[in-house]
Amino acid sequence: MLETDDSARALADFVLPDAGALIETTDPLRPCVLLDAEGDIAAPVEAFFAELQANSRSVTTIRSYGMDLLRWWRFLSGWGVTWDEVTRRDARDFARWMQIVPKASRVHWRHRASSEGTSEPVTRAAAGVPNSVTGRAAPGPLYSASTRAHCESVLRSFYAFHLEEGTGPIINPFPPARERRRLPAAAGRTARQSTGGRYRPSIPHRLPRRLPDDCFNELFAALRHNRDRALLAFWVSNGARASELLTSRQRDPQPGEQLLGVIRKGTKAYQQLPSSPDAFVWLRLYQEEAWRAGAPRGPQEALWSTLRRPFRPLAYHAARAMLNRANALLGANWTLHDLRHTAAYRMARDPGLALTDVQWVLGHAHLSTTQIYLPAGRDEIIEAVRAHHQRQTRLAQVPAVPAPGYRAESLHDLFGGAR
Structure with a gap:
């Protein structure tokens, strides 16, 4: 039965515990190791990393997956849930929590040095404010849609791997998206299964940013x-x-x-x-x-x-x-x-x-x-629209010329006009 009682978890007040760590090693067979809250190596993650390495994933990819798994491990640790006993409620709460809770901010070493009077403070752009030169906004206080989507994909593939191996929950807590049906059903159109996850957010499409x-x-x-x-x-x-x-x-x-x-x-x-x-x-x-x-x-x-x-x-x-x-x-x-x-x-x-x-x-x-x-970039589109508005302004300032064969006095009597 699906659990619906949300009162037991105050997600808005939950603070991610600073437990466990992702360690990079010099061992080529184990480039990254995830440590749990007790400081022990998380064996399920180690097996998943071995699968990724066997599939020719790079070290940077394995590390990226490890950061998402570390966040999930800490979330479960905060609620006292083990990785193989999670339910879809846990996955759903994790997706909701990432939407509303600010990211854990780390103090840069230059900021720490400035507080001790050994360095000048570093000025950072305000979160979410577009840069006056590039137009790109600084990272906001919340997890971005792309970060949440990447985390969902990693966790869904992690539990899919252990489901195939028979070492994890019997149901993937991060399910695929529900079937989408087109009504009325046209010839040759049937229900189709989305390749994304149910808790995966939609990522807005953006044009690649280039330097003019x-x-x-x-x-x-x-x-x-x-x-x-x-x-x-x-x-x-x-x-x-x-x-x-x-x-x-x-x-x-x-x-x-x-x-x-x-x-x-x-x-x-x-x-x-x-x-x-x-x-x-x-x-x-x-x-x-x-x-x-x-x-x-x-x-x-x-x-x-x-x-x-x-x-x-x-x-x-x-x-x-x-x-x-x-x-x-x-x-x-x-x-x-x-x-x-x-x-x-x-x-x-x-x-x-x-x-x-x-x-x-x-x-x-x-x-x-x-x-x-192939499409025009942001700056080119802006310049093209500006030119469009300038053309419209010039056209509005040009007086209308009557077609040949019409007398100006007759048009004035019909439509009026300034003398």
Whole structure:
């Protein structure tokens, strides 16, 4: 029987306990480990991670799944429910709780340092307020629809795995969506089952955000080092993901052919991407500076490294920090993925470049994914609508001219008019 008594749970006042943790390890067979409230390894999650790894999921994907499972583990711990005794009421309450309760905020180390008087406080944009440069709103206090949808998908697949293995509940607490029927039923149309989950929110469709040319020039000018300029030039010309570009070795650039080799995120395949000549110019300037400073040199060494000793391969978080420093100067909030959108948009809108070629460069598995870059971008749509309003204003100011054959005096007697 479905439980309907909600008075036993005050979801609005529930605070997620800070119990358990997701630990990253150096073991290639166990890249991530989930610890429960007692500090023990959660065996059901470990088995699920092994299944994901067997299905060639990347370490970043496993970690992303682990963060959602950690949130679920903490929710169950707060109500004293074990993972294999959950009901659909628990899943339903979890979905409701994520809609109404603010996210747990973590204090940045710079903010903690500023409270001790050792650093200046860091100014952050107000939640939900659109940025004046990019138009993107800062993250709000509540969990976004995409975060809730991802969490629901992860938990539904987690319990589906244990349902197949016979190690979890006999019913998946995160059920699929109910059947949708079309009435009246047309010929050949039957009830169809949605591929989504019942507690999965609808995600609004948004156009990919790209950098207009003037904003890109301002961002490029705000960078302080040739390494950063080279990175930006490659990201915006070959459309590689931020993490993919950082996999390149010093043997991978081929300036004569304007190719740069990267390791693809999903397939882990090596692919050479055509890049702009300017990107290789900035790359050469950066390499000369780095080698004079004593950076490692060799075909197997990382192409991108830190600027100071000890020289280490440049990590994704360091590259994002580089972009954020430039954003701070401009008052913007561009992301590294916006650069990939910019490259994709420029290529897809070029009539001389086939869409299938753009698909190959971007590494999309389906052409439908590449097609999202065909419509006009936000800025172009706004400019087109502004031009429409200007045309309407001009038309309203033009006096109407009578058709040939009509006398102005007769039209004045019929319709009136100013003398």
